[in-house]
Amino acid sequence: MLKKLLVLAAIAGVSSGVFAQEKELLRIIGEDKKFVVQTKKGPFEITRTMTPCAKNKGWLQPLIPAPGVHPVTEIEMLHAMNDANALIVDMREPEDRIKGTIPNSYHIPYTEVAARLDELGCAKQGGKWNCGAAKKVYAFCNGPVCPQSPTAITAMIREGFPADRIYYYRGGMLDWDALGFPQVKDEF
DSSP states (O other): OHHHHHHHHHHHTOOSTTTOOOOOBOOSBTTBSEEEEEETTEEEEEEOBOOTTTOOOOOOOOSSSSTTOEEOOHHHHHHHTTOTTEEEEEOSOHHHHHHOBOTTOEEOOTTTGGGOGGGGTOEEETTEEEOTTOOEEEEEOSOTTOOHHHHHHHHHHHTTOOGGGEEEETTHHHHHHHTTOOOBOSOO
């Protein structure tokens, strides 16, 4: 009987009380939680709510987080796994990496990468980074709405890492998982 009432309430559009709970609106671009599109029938409001697939509450990240950075897909990520001059870097928090990450990836949390450029082929000289021998870095985090790797990329460039040696996998773990690729767990 309760199930029938819930179905009837949903059909009738009841959105308060016991029958339905209003979904939290998530950020889309910057702080905005709504985006209005002008259609032939008038304004249409785009909103975003958490789904089992969405995985996090970030906001849309640009395909190219900084000038000179190369956006990449899963195909380039797969080829990077066999490239001796490339390093796939998981820039997420340790608690996210423990749950699963891209095989053969290296971990540097986004908050630490600017101080650990030596692990990416740079050398500190006179208090500044010399990144003349920088590796190709394939950076990723949780997916298209995760700001962690774009934040790290900005910090890397600010510290002297060459933007053209950075490859950004915007799809991150969300797309990797959605496409059915394997993950390794508990690796550091």
